Amino acid sequence: MIIRVENLSKSFKLKAGLFTSGKSRVYAVDDVSLSVKKGESFGIVGESGSGKSTLARLIAGAYKIDSGRLEFNLTEKNFLFDSETRLSKFRKESGNRVKYIFQDPASSLNPRMSIEEILFSGYKYSGQWKGREEARKKAEKIFSLIGMASNIFDKRPSDFSGGQRQRISIARALMFDPEILICDEIVSALDLSIQSQILNLIADLKQELSLTLLFISHDLSVVSYICDTIAVMYGGIILELGSSEQISTKPLHPYTQFLYSSMPGRTPLFTETSNQGLSQLEKLHSCPYFNRCPYADNKCRTEKPQLKKVSDGREVACWRV
Numbered sequence: 449m450i451i452r453v454e455n456l457s458k459s460f461k462l463k464a465g466l467f468t469s470g471k472s473r474v475y476a477v478d479d480v481s482l483s484v485k486k487g488e489s490f491g492i493v494g495e496s497g498s499g500k501s502t503l504a505r506l507i508a509g510a511y512k513i514d515s516g517r518l519e520f521n522l523t524e525k526n527f528l529f530d531s532e533t534r535l536s537k538f539r540k541e542s543g544n545r546v547k548y549i550f551q552d553p554a555s556s557l558n559p560r561m562s563i564e565e566i567l568f569s570g571y572k573y574s575g576q577w578k579g580r581e582e583a584r585k586k587a588e589k590i591f592s593l594i595g596m597a598s599n600i601f602d603k604r605p606s607d608f609s610g611g612q613r614q615r616i617s618i619a620r621a622l623m624f625d626p627e628i629l630i631c632d633e634i635v636s637a638l639d640l641s642i643q644s645q646i647l648n649l650i651a652d653l654k655q656e657l658s659l660t661l662l663f664i665s666h667d668l669s670v671v672s673y674i675c676d677t678i679a680v681m682y683g684g685i686i687l688e689l690g691s692s693e694q695i696s697t698k699p700l701h702p703y704t705q706f707l708y709s710s711m712p713g714r715t716p717l718f719t720e721t722s723n724q725g726l727s728q729l730e731k732l733h734s735c736p737y738f739n740r741c742p743y744a745d746n747k748c749r750t751e752k753p754q755l756k757k758v759s760d761g762r763e764v765a766c767w768r769v
Contacts, residue, residue: 456516491675547621551633553613611642683736690762
């Protein structure tokens, strides 16, 4: 396994106003465990607020871990991080091999910087820097891979379309020769006509550069298309984990069933009992979906289910399965 996540949790202080005590917290990721194989495309799917982006940013070292631990088994070295690990150490040791591509290239690329400055600003301090001329040669090779012209070093992000800016974001990540690429909603801000181009580009790069992909999205069709394995998150926990074929063709958890049956062109299997989920302002001791699930019973309301393997090898957190 190239990534191993064990009992990972993260909460944030809730600051709603001048007179708040600061003691309230939002529990974004709650005791999550998963493993990602080397060379795999691993998808994390769920609606807004499910915790999928927070989980991805914990893996990328953007947030400090509250509890649990992360293990990376990379080519050159293995790393183990927990709640005692300083973010500076996390980023220094794993950062060059774990790269993050953000949702909106318009906001993740500095509009005042040239493309050269964007590509080289972090790369200069990576330990791989061998001078501007060598860096340019490397960037030109990457531009060739992603289908961009090589004479754009002096231009700025505003000179490009949304799809081209996202390609530049991908190029910036590839400058570091990463082993793991975290793609957080990377096509949701793009036109439909461009989305397939970027998805096919990512799939081609994965094969050509032997990358491991962690793909975050709320778009089920996108995740089902590009990913080998899918984890379905809701309320900060994983409710179902299995192969893309298993999850997309025969979902077992009621929440997964509702998600996939609600895709365009399909008829929802059932009507949820409420359109409001549970508050994440306290640690859950129940299934986070019981408030919306038509099959929920008293056990769902009082006991939190854990992921367990079922007969076809996938894992489901549901008392009914």
